[in-house]
Amino acid sequence: MPYDYLRRTTLLVGSTLTVMSGAIIAPALPEISRAYADLPNAELLSKLILTLPALFIALLAPVAGYFVDWSGRKMVLLYSLLLYAFAGTSGAYLSNIYLVLVGRAFLGMAVGALMTSIVTLIGDYFEGRQRSKFMGFQAAFASTGGLVFIVTGGVLADMHWRFPFLIYAASLIVLVMAAISVYEPERVKPADRLRFLDRTLIRAVSKQVWWVYIIAFFSFAVFYMVPVQLPFMLSALEDISNTQVGIAIAAMNITAIPMAFSYSRVKQRLDFPYIMALVYLLVGGGYTVISMSNSYEAMVIGILICGTGFGLQMANINLWLVQLAPAVIRGTLVGYLNTFIFLGMFLSPVFLQPLVVIAGLYTSFMIVSLLLAVCALALLISGLKGFWKQREESSGI
Numbered sequence: 001m002p003y004d005y006l007r008r009t010t011l012l013v014g015s016t017l018t019v020m021s022g023a024i025i026a027p028a029l030p031e032i033s034r035a036y037a038d039l040p041n042a043e044l045l046s047k048l049i050l051t052l053p054a055l056f057i058a059l060l061a062p063v064a065g066y067f068v069d070w071s072g073r074k075m076v077l078l079y080s081l082l083l084y085a086f087a088g089t090s091g092a093y094l095s096n097i098y099l100v101l102v103g104r105a106f107l108g109m110a111v112g113a114l115m116t117s118i119v120t121l122i123g124d125y126f127e128g129r130q131r132s133k134f135m136g137f138q139a140a141f142a143s144t145g146g147l148v149f150i151v152t153g154g155v156l157a158d159m160h161w162r163f164p165f166l167i168y169a170a171s172l173i174v175l176v177m178a179a180i181s182v183y184e185p186e187r188v189k190p191a192d193r194l195r196f197l198d199r200t201l202i203r204a205v206s207k208q209v210w211w212v213y214i215i216a217f218f219s220f221a222v223f224y225m226v227p228v229q230l231p232f233m234l235s236a237l238e239d240i241s242n243t244q245v246g247i248a249i250a251a252m253n254i255t256a257i258p259m260a261f262s263y264s265r266v267k268q269r270l271d272f273p274y275i276m277a278l279v280y281l282l283v284g285g286g287y288t289v290i291s292m293s294n295s296y297e298a299m300v301i302g303i304l305i306c307g308t309g310f311g312l313q314m315a316n317i318n319l320w321l322v323q324l325a326p327a328v329i330r331g332t333l334v335g336y337l338n339t340f341i342f343l344g345m346f347l348s349p350v351f352l353q354p355l356v357v358i359a360g361l362y363t364s365f366m367i368v369s370l371l372l373a374v375c376a377l378a379l380l381i382s383g384l385k386g387f388w389k390q391r392e393e394s395s396g397i
Helices: 004-023 026-035 042-070 073-092 097-125 128-159 163-181 199-204 207-223 225-235 242-250 252-261 263-269 272-291 296-324 327-359 361-395
Strands: none
Touching: 004 073, 004 097, 004 128, 004 163, 026 042, 026 128, 026 225, 026 242, 042 073, 042 097, 042 225, 042 327, 073 097, 073 163, 097 128, 097 296, 097 327, 128 163, 128 242, 128 252, 128 263, 128 296, 207 225, 207 272, 207 296, 207 327, 207 361, 225 242, 225 272, 225 296, 225 327, 225 361, 242 252, 242 296, 252 263, 252 296, 263 296, 272 296, 272 361, 296 327, 327 361
16 A cells, blocks of 8 residues: 555654653653742652643543544544644643643543554554564654653753653644554444443453453553652762753663564563563563662663563553454553553552652662562463463363
8 A cells, every 4th residue: 555654654653652741751850840849749740740641541541442443543543643732732831830730631631542543553454473563663663762752851851841842742743644644444333332331341351351451550550660760869869960861761762672673573482471571570670770779870770671671561561452352342442451551650659659758769669679570470370370271271181
């Protein structure tokens, strides 16, 4: 097809927008906190600028999934890209921090719809090995976007904390690309009487889907320790600029990119639970290094180790869900997945704040790394049980 290359590029570049939706602001968090220091809970409010979009993605992604199934993938994609530009740039010119938070809420709505439509379209356009390969490419492009946009955000934050918000206007370019190249795939429409949150839908879903949702929630709550907690650890070090904070956080994408590109080869050798166990071991190893670091360079090494796990995580969770989801309700189930992912992101600082207050940031990273090791062991055991069960069924035992 004449627009095939442009369509693939649109889906991949669009995926980078979902990453930059929050993380691009991370290097500016300490500066935002200082700008509103006269307000009570200024530090918490600045963190909410990063995480509030995740809450609204979590709340409204299932609604977006419903419209993706009922109204069409392309329409949801185009409107979400338009809202993304207007809501994202609002932080550049709104002076009241509470109005900035309202803008971030609308940004969350746009990102939820954008992610849901893109992942659903990938599931529609591709099958088998091609699908797993493209999921890996999607994760790699998202990591590349994170690398470029976070570093750029750090450079702009050194000029003024409002400047990083201007980069959200990049979605208008993707909007034009999508309007030209994306087509509505042929699909089976849901039954007329099937309603949003219908019990029939819930009963039809494989029980394994709910385990994927739980794993996604936990994984991204842990992942968001990097953009939420590390800027404050790094800025506390002597002579560290916002640009250096941005470079450090973005460094995880340096190792995430090649891992994401290699995902389809990893998937050929390992099943989904084993890959998640590997992810947890790699991220846990990185968090252990961070917990023992007393210099900028040592923290960057820990972040690079984390990146090897994060590079596999997104592609594995997305593909796991897409392969379990019936095509007729794929958009709806992807919407639920985004709810669990971004609810984990939003609640990450809430869950971890008591631990940080009691134990401190460094000890918190060590405790979480131990928790990840336990979870990896549990996934390995469950994977082995599933493997032997399949062996027994195939042999007729």
